[in-house]
Amino acid sequence: MCPPVDGTPANGSNGHANANGENGAPGNHPGYSAIQSSHNPHPHHKSPYQPVGDFLSNVSRFKIIESTLREGEQFANAYFDLDAKIKIAKALDEFGVDYIELTSPAASEQSRRDCEAICKLGLKAKILTHVRCHLEDAKIAVETGVDGLDVVIGTSSYLREHSHGKDMTYIKNTALEVIEFVKSKGKEIRFSSEDSFRSDLVDLLSIYSAVDKIGVNRVGIADTVGCASPRQVYDLVRTLRGVVSCDIETHFHNDTGCAIANAYCALEAGATHIDTSVLGIGERNGITPLGGLMARMLVADRDYVLSKYNLKKLKEVEELVADYVEVNVPFNNYITGFCAFTHKAGIHAKAILNNPSTYEIINPADFGLTRYVHFASRLTGWNAIKSRADQLGLNMTDAQYKDCTAKVKALADVRKITLDDTDAIIRAYHHNLHNEKEVPLLEGLTAEEKKKYIAAEQELSSEKEKRQLEETADVQAEVPANKKTKTVTVS
Numbered sequence: 333m334c335p336p337v338d339g340t341p342a343n344g345s346n347g348h349a350n351a352n353g354e355n356g357a358p359g360n361h362p363g364y365s366a367i368q369s370s371h372n373p374h375p376h377h378k379s380p381y382q383p384v385g386d387f388l389s390n391v392s393r394f395k396i397i398e399s400t401l402r403e404g405e406q407f408a409n410a411y412f413d414l415d416a417k418i419k420i421a422k423a424l425d426e427f428g429v430d431y432i433e434l435t436s437p438a439a440s441e442q443s444r445r446d447c448e449a450i451c452k453l454g455l456k457a458k459i460l461t462h463v464r465c466h467l468e469d470a471k472i473a474v475e476t477g478v479d480g481l482d483v484v485i486g487t488s489s490y491l492r493e494h495s496h497g498k499d500m501t502y503i504k505n506t507a508l509e510v511i512e513f514v515k516s517k518g519k520e521i522r523f524s525s526e527d528s529f530r531s532d533l534v535d536l537l538s539i540y541s542a543v544d545k546i547g548v549n550r551v552g553i554a555d556t557v558g559c560a561s562p563r564q565v566y567d568l569v570r571t572l573r574g575v576v577s578c579d580i581e582t583h584f585h586n587d588t589g590c591a592i593a594n595a596y597c598a599l600e601a602g603a604t605h606i607d608t609s610v611l612g613i614g615e616r617n618g619i620t621p622l623g624g625l626m627a628r629m630l631v632a633d634r635d636y637v638l639s640k641y642n643l644k645k646l647k648e649v650e651e652l653v654a655d656y657v658e659v660n661v662p663f664n665n666y667i668t669g670f671c672a673f674t675h676k677a678g679i680h681a682k683a684i685l686n687n688p689s690t691y692e693i694i695n696p697a698d699f700g701l702t703r704y705v706h707f708a709s710r711l712t713g714w715n716a717i718k719s720r721a722d723q724l725g726l727n728m729t730d731a732q733y734k735d736c737t738a739k740v741k742a743l744a745d746v747r748k749i750t751l752d753d754t755d756a757i758i759r760a761y762h763h764n765l766h767n768e769k770e771v772p773l774l775e776g777l778t779a780e781e782k783k784k785y786i787a788a789e790q791e792l793s794s795e796k797e798k799r800q801l802e803e804t805a806d807v808q809a810e811v812p813a814n815k816k817t818k819t820v821t822v823s
């Protein structure tokens with residue numbers, strides 16, 4: 333952890349002012365320097381590559397069906413007791429998701445009781461439960477108090493042959509029966525074909541058209557094995573959009589890394605609802621993550637996303653779920669990953685200090701988070717070191733910052749340096765400028781490291797001398813000898 337700038341002990345934060353001028357940034361990031369840059373928040377310029385508006389696109393009016401408490405419960409590590417489910421449901425509700433989908437009450441007695449308990453919480457989000465296309469399951473589900481049922485059945489030949497063993501005629505008849513029943517109970521109903529992207533298109537369109545005609549609220553397309561590409565998604569959703577008049581829900585697994593892109597393409601093609609889970613947890617490696625979808629959609633339509641979702645809750649919701657399922661938030665997670673807003677290379681750091689839009693498409697402040705400049709490495713530059721010295725209250729000339737930066741780099745060539753090391757170097761360098769008795773730039777080097785540093789220093793000063801000589805030679809070369817003493821007077 334870095335020492336605080338004002339000399340008070342570090343208090344669990346990184347000890348530096350964040351972009352809002354507070355200590356202890358919400359995105360607490362020990363060991364990194366939060367920065368104040370001149371344009372914060374970002375100015376919002378439209379991209380020159382903004383897609384041409386498509387009348388089918390729902391990028392600016394999508395809804396989220398949050399399935400952490402259904403798909404997420406299918407994650408290998410997940411075990412949610414009622415207390416956990418209630419906490420997660422409340423957090424998702426505060427975040428502003430439109431729907432919360434729960435595990436089938438047919439799964440177990442406790443699942444049924446949990447479903448009932450969550451329905452009684454009085455959340456703003458609508459509560460759905462996810463059931464097989466099976467009248468008995470539907471009967472149990474409608475009694476729990478849910479707002480609606482998400483009914484599903486596999487339509488690919490794989491699932492027809494090896495999962496439930498039913499043909500398309502049976503599937504259609506059962507679907508119609510279940511839908512009529514659920515509607516008769518006054519509940520919302522969605523019918524979905526599992527494994528849609530390996531199902532026959534004619535089968536799909538025929539069943540979707542049949543359920544649409546009897547007044548289903550939504551049909552669902554599911555990429556159950558994560559095989560679909562964004563272009564395939566666009567084509568299927570767009571075709572379906574021309575066949576049904578109801579809403580279209582989509583569900584994308586992430587086996588081949590397309591879950592967010594597929595969700596986005598589905599919206600562009602006219603889908604209305606996207607299934608998500610916190611951190612993307614679900615069967616195998618999961619589905620479209622809530623945070624990743626937010627990142628994508630914020631860039632597509634910031635006003636819509638900010639008007640609907642409480643983005644500042646994202647980190648809290650993710651940490652809550654991560655704790656329950658006993659995983660760490662991945663270092664490269666969208667938005668909340670350890671380094672999602674950390675800028676390291678000197679070129680990046682300089683530009684970010686001037687204007688964060690140079691290297692950030694998302695403003696961390698929208699999520700209540702802070703950006704950081706990492707300056708403790710051989711890739712740093714003098715602008716980053718100057719900014720850090722400013723934070724430490726140390727003032728130097730530009731030439732001195734540059735020289736100090738060269739020393740940081742030389743030491744970083746000797747061994748991996750920490751942020752504390754770098755602060756120590758800057759402080760010692762500054763001290764040596766103003767005091768006769770010099771202190772070592774960095775304490776605690778081993779004999780071997782000292783040797784290496786002395787060699788690096790010598791190289792540095794001979795480089796510096798060489799550069800000065802070259803500069804002098806260049807200046808002299810630019811001025812022809814016969815002009816050197818001549819004074820030009822202009823009358």
Ligand SMILES: CC(=O)SCCNC(=O)CCNC(=O)[C@H](O)C(C)(C)COP(=O)(O)OP(=O)(O)OC[C@H]1O[C@@H](n2cnc3c(N)ncnc32)[C@H](O)[C@@H]1OP(=O)(O)O
Pocket residue numbers: 406436438439440464465466484485486495496497526556615
């Ligand atoms: C792709 C998805 O994620 S779909 C959602 C998955 N969710 C779940 O599976 C919820 C948790 N599941 C469970 O608790 C259990 O599997 C239950 C209660 C649903 C069923 O349990 P069991 O009766 O013991 O059956 P089992 O799990 O071994 O096999 C699944 C059964 O559902 C049937 N089935 C599978 N998919 C469907 C479907 N979409 N619609 C109707 N029936 C289906 C199968 O034919 C099989 O029934 P059978 O054994 O009579 O042939």
Ligand SMILES: O=C(O)CCC(=O)C(=O)O
Pocket residue numbers: 403462482483484524525526527552553554555556557583585
């Ligand atoms: O109900 C749905 O649409 C999706 C079900 C599911 O989890 C899947 O197909 O992967």
